[in-house]
Amino acid sequence: MALRTSTVGCRWSGPAPPVVIHSRAPRLSIQIHSTRESWPRLRLRDQACRKSCFIKGLPIKAAAETYHESLPDQDVLTEHLDALSAQVSPLLNGTCLYLVGMMGSGKSTVGKLVATLLGYQILDVDSLIQDQTGRSVPQIFAEEGEQAFRDLESKVLQELMTTKDAVVSTGGGAVMREENWGYMSQGVVIWLTGPAELLSRRALQDGTKSRPLLSASSSGSTEGRDEYAATLAKVTRILSEREHLYARADLHIPLGVSPQDPGERGATPADVAYRLLTALAERLKTGADKQVAAAA
Template sequence: MNHVKKLLNGRSLVLVGMMGVGKSTVGRRLAKKLSLPFVDADEAIEEAAGMHISEIFENFGESYFREGETRVIQRLIAEGPAVIATGGGAFINDITRQSILDSSLSIWLNADINILVDRVSRRNHRPLLHGKDPETVLRDLAEKRDPFYAKADYMVMSNNAPHERTVSEIFATLLADKIEI
């Protein structure tokens, strides 16, 4: 754990990937093990806007949300080091993605669509899924987003095992590469 923290060299560790993959849950555990702050970018956006993401989407639309998301993520990176969990669409934005790649270490948490469908079906708070079939939406999103996620520095699979296993996989991936983070 200390080896990974040293390798970060003052940079943030940013988790990217589809909704439901476990970025926030895994991120909290990673931050704890690294003795770094954890920030959920969606929560930071809600705090900055003074409203829920679903309200931002409803009142102002997705493009307005994405502009605010970019500003918040850039601020979070500048305030680092921290472990930052981004929203599913954040890494798709060219400016946001470049900010993350230039100043942080990015990890794409990936998962099988069936796992994602199971996870997102447990709660009803995701604006992109409102009134739609989760599997259809997630498959469409994955087709569009996976090429962008693949630009992350690393990819780690998230599965139905306990989240601690994903955390261990992240540490193993970083240490195996002996990266100069």
Template sequence: METIYLIGFMGAGKTTVGKILADLLGYSFYDLDEYIEKTAAQSIPEIFAEKGEAHFRLLEARALRSLPVRRAVVATGGGTAAGRGNLPYMLEKGLVVHLAGDFSRMYARAAGDGRERPLIAAKSREECFRLYQSRLPFYRKAHFSVDTTDRSPAEIARTILERLKERENGKTFPEKAERKDERGYE
């Protein structure tokens, strides 16, 4: 079976859900940001500080293409889908799942999870919201979306697994997850 790429904004739960989903499927799990840090031998904040976001995005695109394209779950960075050529690559090589949710909750998780996130550190909440809005058109091109609001990571992973089983049985996906308005609110 193909690789499953999880996309969505910072704090959507891609890494946590991805680990659970990979375990349920018996697949390998890759966190793209961690993979970049390992191969670059630098943290993402260091890459941003020393070489800038453009260099990071180049490393991200290379790393994405170096990962297996079978029997893997990949938790992408929040901006991966918006990177030049990344979304078409993922759509061609695997199944792309958008973890959709309420912006306020994702922002709070991302800002308070203890990870150094250069884009959160350098931007105000309103700037992060505009960044989120600019990425929505890319996220919405996923094969399907799963609403993460008020759901545990395990519930989200099981929902994705159910959708995968439907796909294997030849069923088409139901309409994408109900959309919040453009501001990410119910």
């Protein structure tokens, strides 16, 4: 792939904090560093080459980074999302989408966006439990324990079995009970999958109080460790226990900017929705093609 370097030109004055510019597909991430006062160093991360080059006299390091899920530009993303949802809606025909994944993976955030695009309602299992019981999730965990919460979670999922036209944002632990898979099999189960580092940072950004399994009082001492390290340890452990369960989902949607993304940042909610709808369109089209072939 050729680097479209001609559009990259830059003048720099003063001290340079690293800046990351997200560019167009196939995605380049351009970091601007200042190694010397006068000449910033541009670092292009791209899929096809790993070499140094010069752009307009500036030293450029182009680093290889395989990135097969190229995303559209943010400015054309809305059009892509509209086109994809128009394609997916008739094929879905009211079938529910169940979003599964770890705490902080964006099930509620992406779920709302996808629901809006498809003209679906968004149903959040934790919120439904809270509405039914008049108590918050941490309260239920504290007063009755995790198993009581899991019973409520299964009850809500069972009640949703006959629902149509909804994106269901499940709680991160819903995949742990076999019976829940029976309820969710009425729809398409979609796993939002990202690295523990990204999930931990997002959970901390929200504050861990609302997620009892990550709160300071949950198992796994935070003594002698900072909050991020303690949260990362918990998230890593929970993820390793559940990964094989999440993997049972019909679709796996990565949250990183690229497969090599160390979790510093994630794809935007719109990017994740784009990946989700693309994968869903492919899946539904293949299913529809198979049905047509079987009928012929």
